[in-house]
Amino acid sequence: MSLASVTLQHQHDRAEIALFGAHVTSYIKDGYEKLFVSELAKLDGSRPIRGGIPVCWPWFGQLHPDIKQHGIAHGLVRNQMWQITAQIQTNIMASVTLEPTDTGHALWPEGLSCQVKVTLTDALKVELITHNNSNTPSPLSAALHTYFTVSDISTTAITGVAGAFTNNLNSTLHKTSPEPYVFTEETDRVHQSTTPKTTIETNGNTLHIVEHQGHDSLVVWNPWLDKATGFVDMADDEYQKFVCIETALTQGYEIAPGQTHNLVQIIQ
Numbered sequence: 001m002s003l004a005s006v007t008l009q010h011q012h013d014r015a016e017i018a019l020f021g022a023h024v025t026s027y028i029k030d031g032y033e034k035l036f037v038s039e040l041a042k043l044d045g046s047r048p049i050r051g052g053i054p055v056c057w058p059w060f061g062q063l064h065p066d067i068k069q070h071g072i073a074h075g076l077v078r079n080q081m082w083q084i085t086a087q088i089q090t091n092i093m094a095s096v097t098l099e100p101t102d103t104g105h106a107l108w109p110e111g112l113s114c115q116v117k118v119t120l121t122d123a124l125k126v127e128l129i130t131h132n133n134s135n136t137p138s139p140l141s142a143a144l145h146t147y148f149t150v151s152d153i154s155t156t157a158i159t160g161v162a163g164a165f166t167n168n169l170n171s172t173l174h175k176t177s178p179e180p181y182v183f184t185e186e187t188d189r190v191h192q193s194t195t196p197k198t199t200i201e202t203n204g205n206t207l208h209i210v211e212h213q214g215h216d217s218l219v220v221w222n223p224w225l226d227k228a229t230g231f232v233d234m235a236d237d238e239y240q241k242f243v244c245i246e247t248a249l250t251q252g253y254e255i256a257p258g259q260t261h262n263l264v265q266i267i268q
Ligand SMILES: O=P(O)(O)OC[C@H]1O[C@H](O)[C@H](O)[C@@H](O)[C@@H]1O
Pocket: 048, 061, 073, 074, 145, 168, 188, 189, 219, 220, 221, 244, 246
């Protein structure tokens, strides 16, 4: 990788975080890479990294009132340099805390600040911490947009994603989530789910256990072949190798003055 990064090591497990985007690009647990990064991902700072854990903040996807004018999906921090503000290594954990360096964008919400803290123990904990230092409530949407490795999306199933969802592909609202939850086509769904735990299984084997905190929704995404073919930073057949399960705030949350919000994903 050509981007500056920081490595966390705990026993035999390792995580790598690019300073560009405070973006976790690798988590190796028990010798197994848990995060997918495209072989065509741009690792030169020219665009957000395709894979790993993109940080979407202070808005998710198109959830900004002026999105039609500026067209910036997923906020302002996944494509800028962050700086390390704290780093700790002990016998039982390793952690790093980062803050974005450019808070002067015209669309930056006044008084809001954010940090990402990544902690490696026998699991990987990623925290997206938002502070409202202003005197007024501020709308906030966000996501930890994790690309989880799977050996074959067509034999992958997820559990723990329940409840109503919006299908982003046609803006339809569905009352219940698929059961079993398998993948046969392009999938882009925002589930109004506050479930604390999701599993990802391939061929009946649990590959990932994912815990969520501070969220009001879970987003499930796979571009499938046609959309992947249109991406300059994803090989055509790579859609078979991952599923995104995103710990998200998408339901109109407002962060009150003086308040701190913590959006957390823990990967085992
Ligand atoms: O291509 P990106 O801007 O990284 O977005 C990738 C995807 O992120 C989320 O999952 C959204 O729900 C999708 O609509 C979007 O296509």
